[in-house]
Amino acid sequence: MHGVGVSAGIAIGRAHLVSHALLEVAHYDVRPELLDFEVNRFEQAVTTVREELSSIRQSLPNNAPAEMGAFVDTHLMILSDGSLSQMPKSIIREESCNAEWALKQQMDTLVEQFEAIEDVYLRERKFDVVQVVERVIKALLGHPNQAALAEQESGxxxxxxxxSPADAIQFKQHQxxxxxxxxxxxxxxxxxxxxxxxxxxxxxxxxxxxxxxxxxxxxxxxxxxxxxxxxxxxxxxxxxxxxxxxxxxxxxLKRIKQTAAVTLDGAAIELHANIEIPQDIVQTKAAGATGIGLYRTEFLFMNRRDWPDEDEQFEAYRKVAHAMKGLPVTIRTLDIGADKQVNPDSERTVTNPALGLRAIRLCLAEPQMFHAHLRAILRASNYGKVKILIPMLCNLAELKQALQAIERAKQSLKDDNIGFDAKVPVGGMIEIPAAALGAELFARHLDFLSIGTNDLIQYTLAIDRTDGEVAHLYNPLHPAVLQLVEMTIRAANKAKKEISVCGEMAGDVRLTRMLLGFGLRQFSMHPAHILAVKRQVLNTELSKIESLVRKILASNEPEKTELLLSKLNA
Amino acid sequence: MIKQEVEIINKLGLHARASTKLTQVAAQFSSQIWIERNARRVNAKSIMGVMMLAAGKGSKITFEVEGQDEEPAMAALLNLVNDRFGEGE
CATH class of the missing domain: 3.50.30.10 (Phosphohistidine domain)
Structure with missing residues (x-):
């Protein structure tokens, strides 16, 4: 079975199933003379769950995060709320039905109301209601919540x-x-x-x-x-x-966290992290990254109907700039459209969103939003070493418009007497084949370049990344892709401008040597890959890989490329 | 009966944790406490109602308090909102 791995490692053991009580709810009629008994049964179940939650609350270890306690409090209050603890009793009497069914119906009503809420966060709170109801139903069905944990066995x-958070707390105490x-x-x-x-x-x-x-x-x-x-x-x-x-x-790997990333023949390599939210800094630091090579700003803009205002954005960017203590923080301007839609229920549907109004195209079409966005980034540049990265550049006119927009934002900050780094470097993402072919030109007008390999592969090979039917054709080692990547790196190096790769390719240790051979000295990747890539860097001697890398670049047969790559990594 | 409008200023708005605190504070008083927003009126002592108000940052809500301890109750509620529910941002 395939899912989303959210915490790495391998475990082998016996399955311990936690029952999903809601699926087992039955509906049956209760004879009038037994209705009092049914109501009583419901009240007892609520009491049982209240005691369970209170005891979880009390047994919280001192070092548990404060949120954990708050979550349990919220669940206790939901349980005590009349809409859950009283309403089902009326339903039992009115419909002469069993307690489980009454509670389930009331839950469905509540969930429906929550689903009508616009705010995503609050809408998700319906899960809290469901989790509380589930506990009560388990109590009604006589599956006490703790019993399952009685026979503990590590592994x-x-x-x-x-x-639920409450489950999580309970399980935390078991191995x-x-x-x-x-x-x-x-x-x-x-x-x-x-x-x-x-x-x-x-x-x-x-x-x-x-x-x-x-x-x-x-x-x-x-x-x-x-x-x-x-x-x-x-x-x-x-x-x-x-x-x-x-x-x-x-x-x-942990041992090389502090070690500088230098090849055997002394070339210093920068290993940066890709992040999405300020909290990612923790993992970034734990991996010993020497900077942020890609800070994706779009997460602040997603799942909402309005744009986040300048101050809200500034606060997020400032946090990251400040936390990195003078190490570079490359903030990519908004890259939405395509697979990352802002408004989840937007009316506009286009047949080909990846080729549509997205990233810099969208920003240039929304000048007010872009202005506030740029002002927020520039203001953050006062708190650390901020760099601005423009995504999806396709032609020089776009680049010039973007640069003008940055100048306008700078001027408006000057007018308002707000500080920023006047020399903030501006770079461009190379992810459209046209931009890779014109890398030399872009390098001339920009302070640095960054290759977004995921999109570059998608556009070069015309493979929709989100379409499972063609996923097998998506190939980072396709000769055309390799040539475009190498060409871009060469153009930037020749123009003496910084160049990095920030797509998945940068975090794949199988490709580290090849990219080094192309002349790449700066990699940006998910923090989880940094130490493994660093180890590969430490074990690489540039002068020894050159000829093999040239052969890979010249290879036109996938089997041969694979063979050469294995040889390179041997 | 006293009425007072207040703006939600904490970053996350009246989310689950803030709703919990608000309900807890409201429950300490004997007065009837209602909250109104966009023509929706809920009992402040019911967490479900408070959460369903869906009051995000910047939205305005009106407290309506009636009872013997309405003055201290209103003061405590306003204090909680203006203190950003103790969240610091």
């Missing part, structure tokens, strides 16, 4: 539909080897908890809970996002080996 793998859930994302409670415990975790597996049986042997590979159920002897042996290797490897 168990928790399989759940979803984890699970991994968490896997049907739903969730990189920032779900499951993911955050797993990373804080440093155990592998995979979310968004859709039907894991239905397909895996309690006690079944499973393998969780958090790096690849793969779950293997009931592995045979050979697979098991292979993963045991991989698990050991992974653990040894992690220990080894």
């Amino acid at each position: 168990m793998i928790l399989v759940a539909h979803d984890l 699970f080897a991994a968490f896997i859930t049907d739903v969730g994302g990189a920032t779900s409670h499951t993911a955050i908890l797993a990373r804080s415990l440093n155990i592998p975790s995979i979310v968004a597996l859709s039907h894991a809970r239905n397909l895996i049986q309690d006690g079944e042997m499973i393998i969780v590979d958090g790096q690849q996002g793969v779950v293997i159920v009931g592995p045979d002897k050979d697979t098991l042996a292979e993963y045991k080996l991989r698990q050991e290797q992974w653990e040894i490897d992690q220990q080894k």
Whole structure:
């Protein structure tokens, strides 16, 4: 099974299924003389859950994050709210139905109301209501929430539909080897908890809970996002080996955190991090990154109907600039459109969003929004070493317009007597083949270039990255892609302008030597890959790889390219 | 009965945690406390109602307090909102 790996590592163990009580709710009629009993049963279940939550609240370890306690408080209040603790009683009497069904109906009504809320964050709170209801239903059905945890065995793998914060706190006190859930994302409670415990975790597996049986042997590979159920002897042996290797490897990698990234023949290499939100700084620092090579600003703009104002943006950018303490922070101007839509229910549909109004095109079409965006970035430049990166440049006219917009933003800040770094470097993303072919020209007008390989590959090979049907054709090693990348690096180096690669290619250790051979000295990648790439840099001697890299560049056959690449990495 | 309008100034608005605090504060008083926003009126002592107000940063809500301790109740509620629910931003 494939899901989204949200915490790396490999775990092998027996599955421990957490039941999803809501799925088991039945509806039956209750005879009039038994209605009092049914109401009473409901009240007792609420009391049981209140006691459970209170005891969780009290048993919170002192070092637990403050949010954890607040979450449990919120759940306690939701439970006590009349709409959950009283309304179902009227439903039981009115409809002569069982308590579970009454509660389920009331929950559906509440969830519906929450779904009508515009604010995404508040809308998501419906999950809190669902989680509380689930506890009550479990109590009604006589599945006490703790009983499941009575027989603890370390090395168990928790399989759940979803984890509530309260579940997470409970489970924290037990030694699970991994968490896997049907739903969730990189920032779900499951993911955050797993990373804080440093155990592998995979979310968004859709039907894991239905397909895996309690006690079944499973393998969780958090790096690849793969779950293997009931592995045979050979697979098991292979993963045991991989698990050991992974653990040894992690220990080894930690040792080079402080080591400077220098090749065997003394070339210094910059290894930067790609980040999305200010909180990513923690991981960035833990990986020993020497700067931020790509700060994606679009996350501030997504899932909302309005643009974030200048101050809100400034606050986010300032936080990152300040936290990096003088190390470079490359802020990419807004790159939305295509697969990242701002407004989730936007009316506009285009057949080909990746080729449509996005990134710099969109910004130039929305001058007021762009002006505020640039002002916010420039203001942040007063708090650290900020660089501005413009995405999706395609021609010189666009570049000139963007530069003018930056000048206008600077002038308006001067007029308002607001400080900024007057020498803030401005660079461009090379991700459209036309820009790669014209890299020399762009290098002349800009302070630095950065190659976005994901889009460059998509545009060069005409492969929609989001279309599963053609995904197998997406190939970073296609000769045309390699030539464009090499050409861009060469043009920038010749113009003596900084050049970096910030797409997935930069974080793939298999490609590190090849890119070094192309003349690349600056890489920017997800913080999780930095130490592995650094180790590869430390083991590379530039003078020895040159001829092989030239052969790779000249190769037109995929098999030969693969062979040469293995040779290069040997 | 006293009425007072106030603007939500904390960054996240009346989200789950802030709603919890508001409901907790409201529950300490014997007065009837209502919150109104965009013609929606909810009981401040019900967390579900408060969350469903969906009051984000910059939105204005009106407290309506009636009862023996309405003065201190209003003061406590305004204080909580203006203190950004103790979140610091």
